Amino acid sequence: MEFTHYLHTKVVFGKGTISKVGDEVRKLGGSKVLVVTTGNLLEVTGYYEVITKSLNSAGVKYVIFNEVEENPSIETCEKGARISKDEGINAIVAFGGGSAMDAGKAISVLTSLGGRVSDFFFPKVVEGSTIPVIAIPTTCGTGAEVTRYAIITDLSTKRKNTMAGPAVLPKVAVIDPEVLKKIPKKLLAWTTLDALSHAVEAYTSKSATPISDGVAIIAVDYIIKYILKAYEGDEEAKGKLHIASTLGGMAINDAGTTILHAAGYYLTTHHNVQHGLANALLMPFILEYNLKFLDEGKLNILLRVTGSSTISDFINKLCKLMDAVGIPDSVSEIGFKEEELDAIASDVMGYKRNIGNNPSPVNEGIIKDFVRKAMVGRAKVYSS
Ligand SMILES: [Fe+2]
Numbered sequence: 001m002e003f004t005h006y007l008h009t010k011v012v013f014g015k016g017t018i019s020k021v022g023d024e025v026r027k028l029g030g031s032k033v034l035v036v037t038t039g040n041l042l043e044v045t046g047y048y049e050v051i052t053k054s055l056n057s058a059g060v061k062y063v064i065f066n067e068v069e070e071n072p073s074i075e076t077c078e079k080g081a082r083i084s085k086d087e088g089i090n091a092i093v094a095f096g097g098g099s100a101m102d103a104g105k106a107i108s109v110l111t112s113l114g115g116r117v118s119d120f121f122f123p124k125v126v127e128g129s130t131i132p133v134i135a136i137p138t139t140c141g142t143g144a145e146v147t148r149y150a151i152i153t154d155l156s157t158k159r160k161n162t163m164a165g166p167a168v169l170p171k172v173a174v175i176d177p178e179v180l181k182k183i184p185k186k187l188l189a190w191t192t193l194d195a196l197s198h199a200v201e202a203y204t205s206k207s208a209t210p211i212s213d214g215v216a217i218i219a220v221d222y223i224i225k226y227i228l229k230a231y232e233g234d235e236e237a238k239g240k241l242h243i244a245s246t247l248g249g250m251a252i253n254d255a256g257t258t259i260l261h262a263a264g265y266y267l268t269t270h271h272n273v274q275h276g277l278a279n280a281l282l283m284p285f286i287l288e289y290n291l292k293f294l295d296e297g298k299l300n301i302l303l304r305v306t307g308s309s310t311i312s313d314f315i316n317k318l319c320k321l322m323d324a325v326g327i328p329d330s331v332s333e334i335g336f337k338e339e340e341l342d343a344i345a346s347d348v349m350g351y352k353r354n355i356g357n358n359p360s361p362v363n364e365g366i367i368k369d370f371v372r373k374a375m376v377g378r379a380k381v382y383s384s
Contacts, residue, residue, distance in 0.1 A: 003209040022058030030091025032061040036104035072103040081110035098142030105150040126165030135170040140241040141191025143249015145173035177239035189325035194276030198248030202255035216251035262351035293359040330377030
């Protein structure tokens with residue numbers, strides 16, 4: 001056995017930890033930060049005061065860059081990097097979901113290493129010394145606070161590209177469950193299913209390691225146990241999901257994602273479907289197939305942890321949870337059309353990293369079969 005595990009990001013978990021962000025910046029030697037976020041997220045979450053007060057009392061100057069859109073583009077990251085260089089920024093505070101954190105990571109890379117975003121896309125491994133990123137997730141899905149990836153959208157090709165490497169990893173992740181108090185129910189469900197996607201994809205990935213398996217299985221356990229309670233507003237359950245999403249991120253940091261994420265990317269870039277929702281719409285069909293290729297011992301652990309007797313039983317449980325948290329039944333409901341089958345299949349085959357990690361054989365025909373099932377929908381496919 002041979003594997004690499006990255007021990008890099010300091011994880012600070014607990015209620016109220018966001019108020020310590022200024023100290024964390026100081027400990028890393030930062031004196032002027034770019035706060036990378038989305039629109040008025042700082043205000044609507046009630047964290048504008050908390051973060052600026054914390055930075056002020058630590059003597060840290062700041063500039064706010066709040067132009068990150070959902071699925072951050074190359075252009076946005078390059079603009080953020082220009083501001084960062086002009087302002088003499090020496091640390092990044094990324095506050096938001098995966099989009100803000102990924103943009104923050106890309107801005108750190110460009111500020112420190114120069115060049116264009118496209119210079120750093122996979123298969124290049126991003127290495128070197130970068131200004132530190134302190135990541136503060138405001139959703140419970142992406143896990144981007146602990147991953148060595150930044151997913152950046154190329155608007156000209158409608159594809160998501162990955163910056164990957166040790167230099168992309170945040171230095172600190174501040175996981176404060178209180179930030180989820182006001183999260184809209186839908187977003188909570190969608191992002192949690194992204195975290196579940198990370199966990200099950202890492203667990204079934206060809207690149208899985210004993211360490212990624214360990215964290216992935218606890219993430220699955222927490223999500224299956226607590227998603228409904230959290231959806232109904234239980235604050236303790238939301239805290240469990242917040243840590244589960246970090247665990248999911250740790251798992252993919254080692255093991256990567258599979259074709260489930262690759263297929264989800266198409267729904268996002270061509271139908272503007274939120275990332276976690278895109279994965280959820282496809283998950284039962286792809287996962288059911290991939291689980292058939294999983295090592296028997298690992299499959300038994302997954303079934304035991306989720307209280308399932310067989311793969312079908314597990315998939316049925318998953319479908320019931322998705323129904324209960326309002327996930328549409330089929331990709332047809334989000335506007336996907338039969339005539340797109342060739343396009344999605346060839347798009348997925350282009351995500352070589354994901355294809356390489358997938359535990360089962362993949363070709364365009366197999367991908368089309370999954371998507372056809374996703375068009376029919378969970379209710380009909382799993383009715384018997
Ligand atoms: Fe994801």
